[in-house]
Amino acid sequence: MIKFRCFALAFILIVPNCNSYSQNTRLRYVGIESGMKFIESEISDMDLIRGDIPSYSMGFSTSSLTSLSWAWYAGVKSEIFTLNDRFGFQGGIRFSQFNSTIGKDEYWGSNTNYFYWLYRQEGTETEFLKIREIIQKTEYLGIPLEIRYFIPRRPHTLLFYVKLGAELNFRVNTGTHVVFKDPLMEIYEKDISDQIEKPGAVSFALYSGAGFRIGTDQKPSVSIEACFPYIILTSHSSGLLHPLFGGGFQLNFQVPVKSKAK
Amino acid sequence: MKSNRLIIPILLFMLLADCSKENELKKSVFIPDRESPELPAYSEWGYNTFGAFYDREIFVSTDAQVPSKVFSSDTAMQLILEGEKRYDDYTSYSEMSLKFTLEGFTPEQFGDLVALNDTIIDLKDPGCRVQVFEYYHEIPVNILSGRLYFKRVQNLSVDKQHIEAILSGYFEFQAIINDKPVTVSEGRFDVGIGSDNFYLNE
Numbered sequence: 001m002i003k004f005r006c007f008a009l010a011f012i013l014i015v016p017n018c019n020s021y022s023q024n025t026r027l028r029y030v031g032i033e034s035g036m037k038f039i040e041s042e043i044s045d046m047d048l049i050r051g052d053i054p055s056y057s058m059g060f061s062t063s064s065l066t067s068l069s070w071a072w073y074a075g076v077k078s079e080i081f082t083l084n085d086r087f088g089f090q091g092g093i094r095f096s097q098f099n100s101t102i103g104k105d106e107y108w109g110s111n112t113n114y115f116y117w118l119y120r121q122e123g124t125e126t127e128f129l130k131i132r133e134i135i136q137k138t139e140y141l142g143i144p145l146e147i148r149y150f151i152p153r154r155p156h157t158l159l160f161y162v163k164l165g166a167e168l169n170f171r172v173n174t175g176t177h178v179v180f181k182d183p184l185m186e187i188y189e190k191d192i193s194d195q196i197e198k199p200g201a202v203s204f205a206l207y208s209g210a211g212f213r214i215g216t217d218q219k220p221s222v223s224i225e226a227c228f229p230y231i232i233l234t235s236h237s238s239g240l241l242h243p244l245f246g247g248g249f250q251l252n253f254q255v256p257v258k259s260k261a262k
Numbered sequence: 263m264k265s266n267r268l269i270i271p272i273l274l275f276m277l278l279a280d281c282s283k284e285n286e287l288k289k290s291v292f293i294p295d296r297e298s299p300e301l302p303a304y305s306e307w308g309y310n311t312f313g314a315f316y317d318r319e320i321f322v323s324t325d326a327q328v329p330s331k332v333f334s335s336d337t338a339m340q341l342i343l344e345g346e347k348r349y350d351d352y353t354s355y356s357e358m359s360l361k362f363t364l365e366g367f368t369p370e371q372f373g374d375l376v377a378l379n380d381t382i383i384d385l386k387d388p389g390c391r392v393q394v395f396e397y398y399h400e401i402p403v404n405i406l407s408g409r410l411y412f413k414r415v416q417n418l419s420v421d422k423q424h425i426e427a428i429l430s431g432y433f434e435f436q437a438i439i440n441d442k443p444v445t446v447s448e449g450r451f452d453v454g455i456g457s458d459n460f461y462l463n464e
Contacts, residue, residue: 126416
C-alpha cells in the first residue's frame, strides 16, 4: 500500500513535468508593432504668449489655451523567450511621430479663437500676431527594449502578460506649422517656428503595460496591450510642450521564426 | 423669402461677435504680484491694470472701469488712472482716480506717447500736477515728493496694424491729501492707450 502511494505521488509529480518538458522549447518571434500614446503636457514656454492663460491638456476650455500631445509609432521587433516560457525579451527598431499642439478655440460666441504671440520687440516697437494653433511634429527613430512576463504558461490560445519597457529615441526631423487668424500672416510662419524651442536630439522613456496574446502555440499571434504610465525622462528638452506622463495602447503581430528543443 | 429674413439677423450677430473679439486687447488681465498679491505684477504687455498702496489701503484698477485715459490739449497731457481704493479684506471700497498732468507735452495721437519712453518725471516739478478724486470729487493734494517713471512705452502692432501704445512704469509719492499725510507706494501701471481712450482737444 505504501509502495502504491509512493508511486501515485511520483506519478502526479513527474507526469505533468514530462508533459511540459515535451512542449518546452525556446521560442523566437519576429513581428511588427504599432501603437499610440497620449501624453499629459504643459506648455514649455509661455513667455511669448500674452495673457494669464492657463493651459489644459486634452481639455475643453472657453478661455484657456488647450494643449494636446500624442504620438503614433510603428516598428519591427523580435522576441526571444526564456526556457521556462515565462519571460519574453523584445528589441527592435521603432519610428515615432510626436505631435504637440497648442491652440485656442471658441466654444461660445463671446470668446476668441486666437491668442497673441509676441513676434517682435525692438526698442519702442512691438508686434503681436494672432495665432489660432501651433502644431509641432517631431519624428524619431528609436530602439525599444521590452520584457514581457506571461502569467499563464504556454500553451494557451489566450495568454495574459505584463510588460516593462524602455525606448531610446533619436530625433530625425522637427517641423512646426502655425495657423494664423489672418491667412496673410502666413509669411511669418518660419519666423514663429524659429522662436519655438525644438526637442532635444535624444529622448528616453520608460513605460509599463499589460495585455494579452491571442494565437495558437508556435503559430502567428496578435498581442493587444495597454501602456501606462509612459514617462519621458528627458522632458526638459521636449519642444513646444513639456510632457508629464501618458498612456496608450500597442498592437503586435508576431510570427515564430525558430524553435529549438531543449 | 424666409431665408432672406434670416440673413439679416445672422449677419448682425456675426458683426457683433466680430466686434467683441476685436476688444480682446482692451480687457484687463490681472496677474497678481508675488510679494503683494493685492497688486498686479509689473508687466509690459498692455494688460490694462495698475495698482499701488495708498497707505495701507489699495488703489487698484477694476474690470468695471476703463483703467486709463489720456487727454491731450494744446498745453498739456493728462494721464488718468481710474479704479477703486479698498481695504485689504475687501469689506469696503470707494471709487478713486489719479490724474497726472504733464505741462508742455502735447501728443497729437497715441503713437506720439513713445516720446515718454524711459522718462522719469519728478512729481514735485512745477510742470507736473497730481490730482486725486474720490467719487469724482477732487481732494486737495499737496505733493511733498514723488516720481512717475515711464519705464517702457511701446507702439503695438497686431497683425501689422498699429493698434495702441502701451505705457508701463511705476509711480510713488508722499503728499498731504485732505490735510493728512499720505504715502502712495509701489505703484505700477501697464495700460494700453488706443483710439478709444486717447482724447485730443484741438
